[in-house]
Amino acid sequence: MNTLIGMIPSVLMIVSPILITAVGGMISEKSGVVNIALEGLMGIGACAAASAHVLMESAGLGMPSIWLSLAIGALIGAAFSAIHAVAAINLNADQTISGTGxxxxxxxxxxxAAQILFSADRTREFKMGMQTDKLGIYPTAYIAVIVVLLAWFVLYKLPFGMHLRACGEHPHAADSVGINVKRxxxxxxxxSGLLAGLAGGCIVLTQTIQYTSNTINGRGFIALAAVSFGRWRPVGVTFAAFLFGTAQAFAIIANNFPALRVLPTEVFNILPYVITLIALVVFSGKNYAPRANGKPYVKGAS
Amino acid sequence: MRSLERRESFTNRLLGSDGAVSVLVVLLGFLVGTILVWMVGKNPLNMYKAILQSLSGYNVDNGKMNVRYIGETLNYAVPFILCGFSMAFAARAGLFNIGGEGQYIMGLTVAQVIGLLGPNVAGLHWMLAILGAMCIGAVWGGLVGLLKAKFEVSEVVSTIMLNYVALYLSRIICLQLPGATTYKTANYPETALLSNGLFRSLTNNSMLNNGFYLMLLSVVVYWFIMEKTNLGFGLRATGFNREAARCSGIPVVKSIAISMAIAGAFAGLAGGIVALGSFRYGRVLAGMDNYGFNGIAVALVGNNTAIGTMLAGFLFGMLKNAQALMQGKQIPKEITFIIQGLIVVFIALRSAIAIYLAWRSKRQLQKEVLAK
Known part of the structure; x- marks a missing residue:
């Protein structure tokens, strides 16, 4: 039991970035734009945050450097998601193609960028990552909680959130009552780009000491799965992110449990994907996705 | 005035032709990549020297010729082309197959298993391994088609999930193979290898192998199924308009499942060829090889046609072969990934052309009406 409680901080560390990204994906899909670029945006945010932190750390900036680099990662993630926004919203592009791109x-x-900045296929290692609090929990966990609560409040308690959901369900109706669908x-x-970038920064500053091509390793796609498994609702997405994050954590910490050591760790890596597949089959028929999800909005045509 | 009209009709023709737009998109990708290289203070000429060398084997700097580079480019192109067909075949039936990577990994895994444990009979051994790779690819793809057709599970989500299931499943299986360490297995017996003595002597010991024949065969098979059979017609009809196809008696559910299965077989074949052609030992994959993901780009550039996809595959093979050469000339090899990504982004932006053409014809109409 004690070992289980001792695991909580590392589970939270792994869950937080997945949850932050999934909330971003949920917001985007609620408005009617599928964003499968989450994986790439996380990578861009992580790389930007890691590079910024290394450079600012060696410039003598102490703790503020971490928060500043998180912000930089988030902003650069948002900047790259603008490509997807222009393609999907203004140019009616196929959202899957532009996300893949x-x-x-x-x-x-x-x-x-790492080759240019550091002349290596990874960013230089930073000396100090994010520090835990007295309970051994990284601040990223609190960031994730704030992000979920904020997203829930905005989406379900503010008029803006209702407008956003209307754009994902029936953009023509939303437009007819004066809502600016494109905006x-x-x-x-x-x-969603901002949150994915932020989550990328969270991963790199808590779980490793540098950005490599393996840092994200499919976690953006897990977040995407959490959105559909959580049925596009904040509570569901949070639950899904916890489930998937815990499975990921087990892949890393299964060695602490003799009973689990007989299983290959890959079994835990597979779990999130298999659970999502089964869930999609079991819940099929009832469609929980926003109705206009993934469809470009062309004014006048219906 | 007349020359203006002619120019306008030329733009119309150019932007109306899929092939011309693809060429335009590729050139645009290279242009932006070149500007990027120049902006970070490197010499873009070195990038093109590397590309020329991987294309023709000619080294501009010392004037030497080495045909091995041509062989390697062709060899790298094979999996790109086959994964391109995997994407293209599904796309023709109106499906977006992001699962080429997973189907490729499963093909690779089964080929490695049969390659290491199969019967050591010359000729039969590698054929069995390749066949196994195609079958598992078909199962992996067909599963997606079945989920889509029976349960309306989005193929985009399910293929992404199956990619990672394939990756970790492959690790579990390959770690059990004889002589497995954390990254490789024992060497294959000679009978499992796809190596081809003729290619080897022609291309100065490159890795080019019998997979090249299989690729050429696949081009013909792809073209034949798509353009000349009832099956292909039904698939294309399903892709154009699913409801219309259903109403005209085309079994849409079956069409979707079959098209995904055939798409998977192409990617599985690619996995088998890479496993037994480019390596002498089985690999325990730590990450994706990315042939499947890049196959999406290959098919998009090739407009899902047999010849177009083949040409686009050669382009990507050439870029991959140029990577090491670029690194040697102080150009980060990741510029090739950037160019490939840019090409796909620009293809997504193609929809702007339709908006532009519609806007222009509207303006022309306005002009004509006002002139009257």
Whole structure:
């Protein structure tokens, strides 16, 4: 039992970035734009945060450097998601293609930047990452809680949130009552980029000491799965992110449990994906996704 | 005035042709990549020297010729082309197959298993391994098609999930193979290898192998199924308009499942060829090889046609082969990933062309009406 309680901090460390990204993905899909670029945006945010932190740390900036680099990662994530926003919202592009493009682009841009800045295929190691509090919990966990509560409040308690959800369900109806569909979708996609970038920064500053091409390793796709498994609701997405994050954590800490050591650690890595697949089959028929999800909005045509 | 009209009709023709737009998109990708290289203070000429060398084997700097580079470029192109077909085949039926990577990994895994444990009979051994790779690829893809057709599970989500299931499943399986360490297994017996003595002597000991024949065969098979059979017609009809196809008696559910299965077989074949052609030992994958993901780009550039996809695959093979050469000339090899990503982003932006053409024809109409 004690070992289980002792695991909580590391589980929270792994869950937080997945949850932050999933909330971003949920906001974007609620407004009607599918964002499968989450994986790439996380990488870009992580690389930006790691580079910024290394450079500012060696420039003598102490603790503020961490928070500043988190902000930089988030902003650069948002900047790259603007590509997706322009393609999906203004140019009626296929959202899956433009998301795939950003994912491929992110693979190149991140390591290219590392080659230019540090002349290696990874960023230089930083000396000090984020520090835990007295309970051994990283601040990223609190950030994740704030992000979820804020997203829930904005989406379900403010008129703006209702407008955003309307854009994802029936953009023509939303437009007819004077809601600016394009503006709202822009805000949604950019915030998903912001959150994915932030989450990337959280991963790199808590779990490793540098950015490599393996830092994100599919966690953006896990977040995407958490959005559909959580049925596009804040509570559901939080639950899904916890479930998947815990499975990921087990892959790392299974060695502490003799009973689990007989299983290959890969079994825990597979779990989130298999659970999502089964859930999609079991819950099929009832469609929980926003109705206009992934469809470009063309004014006048219906 | 007349020359203006002619120019306008030329733009219309250019932007109306899929092939021309693809060429435009690729050139745009290279242009932005070149500007990026120049902006970070490197010499873009070195990038093109590397590309020329991987394309023709000619080294501009010392004037030497080495045909091995041509062989390697062709060899790298094979999995790109086959994964491109995996994406393209599904796309023709209106499905977005992001699962090429998973189907490729499963093909690779089964080929490694049969390659290490199969019957040591010359000829039969590698054929069995390749066949196994295609079958598991078909199962992996067909599963997605079945989920889509029976349960309306989005193929985009399910293929992404199956990619990672494949990766970790492959690790579990390959770690059990004889001589497995954390990253490789024992060497294959000679009978499992795809190596081809003729290619080897022609291309100065490159890795080019029998997989090249299989790729050429696949181009013909892809073209034949798509353009010349009832099955292909049904698939294309399903892709154009699912409801219309259903109403005209095309079994849409079956079409979707079959198209995903065939798509998976192409990617599985790619995995088998890489496993037994480019390596002498089985690999325990630590990450994705990315052939499947890049296959998406290959098919998009090739407009899902047999010849277009093949040409786009050669382009990507050339870029991959140029990577090491670029690194040697102080150009970060990741510029090739950037160019590939840019190409896909620009393809997504293609929809702007339709908006532009519509806007222009509207303006022209306005002009004509006003002139009257």
């Amino acid at each position: 950003i994912n491929l682009l992110a693979d190149g841009v991140t390591i290219f 709202i979708r822009y805000i949604a996609v950019l915030s």
